[in-house]
Amino acid sequence: MVQLFKFLLKSSKSPGRAHFRPSFLDTLRLAVRGGHGGNGLPKYGGVGGQGGCVYLVAKEGLTLRKVIQGLKDKRVAASSGEDSSKASIFGRRGVDQRIEVPVGVQVYDDRQKLIADLDENEATCIVAGGGTGGCTATNFLGRPGENRTVNLDLKLIADVGLVGFPNAGKSTLLKAVSNAKPKIAAYPFTTIRPQIGTIEYSDLRSITVADLPGLIEGAHANFGMGHKFLKHIERTRLLVFMVDIFGFQLSPRHPHRDCLANIYALNKELELYDPALLEKPSVLLLNKMDREGAHEILTKVKPVISDLGSGLAQCPEELRPKQVLKFESIVPISAINSTKVIQVKSQLRRTLVRLAEKQFLADEVQIKDQLRQRVGLVGPKIT
Numbered sequence: 001m002v003q004l005f006k007f008l009l010k011s012s013k014s015p016g017r018a019h020f021r022p023s024f025l026d027t028l029r030l031a032v033r034g035g036h037g038g039n040g041l042p043k044y045g046g047v048g049g050q051g052g053c054v055y056l057v058a059k060e061g062l063t064l065r066k067v068i069q070g071l072k073d074k075r076v077a078a079s080s081g082e083d084s085s086k087a088s089i090f091g092r093r094g095v096d097q098r099i100e101v102p103v104g105v106q107v108y109d110d111r112q113k114l115i116a117d118l119d120e121n122e123a124t125c126i127v128a129g130g131g132t133g134g135c136t137a138t139n140f141l142g143r144p145g146e147n148r149t150v151n152l153d154l155k156l157i158a159d160v161g162l163v164g165f166p167n168a169g170k171s172t173l174l175k176a177v178s179n180a181k182p183k184i185a186a187y188p189f190t191t192i193r194p195q196i197g198t199i200e201y202s203d204l205r206s207i208t209v210a211d212l213p214g215l216i217e218g219a220h221a222n223f224g225m226g227h228k229f230l231k232h233i234e235r236t237r238l239l240v241f242m243v244d245i246f247g248f249q250l251s252p253r254h255p256h257r258d259c260l261a262n263i264y265a266l267n268k269e270l271e272l273y274d275p276a277l278l279e280k281p282s283v284l285l286l287n288k289m290d291r292e293g294a295h296e297i298l299t300k301v302k303p304v305i306s307d308l309g310s311g312l313a314q315c316p317e318e319l320r321p322k323q324v325l326k327f328e329s330i331v332p333i334s335a336i337n338s339t340k341v342i343q344v345k346s347q348l349r350r351t352l353v354r355l356a357e358k359q360f361l362a363d364e365v366q367i368k369d370q371l372r373q374r375v376g377l378v379g380p381k382i383t
């Protein structure tokens with residue numbers, strides 16, 4: 001009977017497991033402790049070995065979930081340094097603990113002070129130093145290692161951040177332009193975690209695009225998934241806003257917002273999260289242009305979209321931002337039409353190249369200014 005019950009329990013579990021997708025993890029708290037320093041040997045002036053330290057190394061292709069799976073628990077301790085002895089006057093150093101984490105992790109201490117930003121492959125930081133070994137200065141007593149809690153906050157690194165309300169067609173576009181395989185459905189909130197796709201070009205260059213889901217009107221008041229995923233756009237070089245040209249209605253209980261109102265609402269949500277995001281270069285994609293009546297709407301709204309400030313008086317008060325977005329370009333598209341999608345691909349590439357050139361020139365001016373200040377009036381002339 002027990003066997004039969006176990007069998008039934010097992011077989012009822014497996015289909016569920018097949019559909020189980022662990023939630024996206026972008027924060028992790030770890031308790032870390034450096035090893036204790038070994039004791040010295042006063043009689044011979046022997047010095048104890050230093051305690052091992054705990055350090056983090058950024059590795060491409062990792063996720064925070066894999067990090068947890070690789071750890072026994074969320075406490076990581078390095079080993080102690082060896083005591084000094086007659087046979088070994090200088091005690092051996094404790095063994096370090098190396099934890100590999102995804103590229104893009106920011107490390108904070110308990111007071112939310114940033115310790116390190118591991119934003120490139122192989123970037124390393126020590127999160128818990130080992131205690132020094134005992135010597136004359138410490139009365140030959142080894143010191144304890146650093147003991148603290150650190151918070152790992154993963155901010156995805158992508159060239160482009162795709163932002164829009166549900167159902168705008170973000171997943172459809174990402175699937176069409178990149179290697180990503182997002183879920184697509186005719187109802188909102190199909191995408192429940194950020195998706196990253198790589199767009200490849202014929203000259204073997206590639207750019208990465210992150211689809212950031214869950215943003216809805218009122219996200220700042222924690223509606224939907226709130227601003228949970230907006231942190232991931234902080235590091236993108238270009239923001240791509242996507243709206244349905246016919247507007248969007250979250251549910252029959254919510255008002256229908258036309259495409260202009262949606263743009264203001266996106267603008268406001270970003271402003272409420274962090275006004276600095278509005279300074280980022282951005283492109284606007286007006287999607288679903290294949291549907292009947294789309295071109296009439298476009299003719300009507302385009303002048304206002306090109307100068308969002310001019311339409312603020314007509315914008316519903318609850319959606320009105322203090323500062324308006326200024327788009328590098330406004331592109332009417334149809335994410336399900338492959339010709340238009342190819343145009344978007346090259347448009348993104350052109351914009352990123354232009355931004356890189358601008359940045360390069362700005363850096364050059366800054367470097368020359370710094371050199372002039374250093375050289376002063378007496379040095380060679382810097383042109």
Ligand SMILES: Nc1nc2c(ncn2[C@@H]2O[C@H](COP(=O)(O)OP(=O)(O)OP(=O)(O)O)[C@@H](O)[C@H]2O)c(=O)[nH]1
Nearest residue numbers: 166167168169170171172186189190191334335336
């Ligand atoms: N007619 C038309 N329909 C489109 C177009 N792009 C997307 N759709 C449809 O719009 C619906 C929503 O598309 P998604 O790509 O899932 O939208 P999303 O923005 O990723 O939605 P969430 O996952 O909720 O964030 C789907 O039924 C798509 O087939 C388009 O260019 N034209």
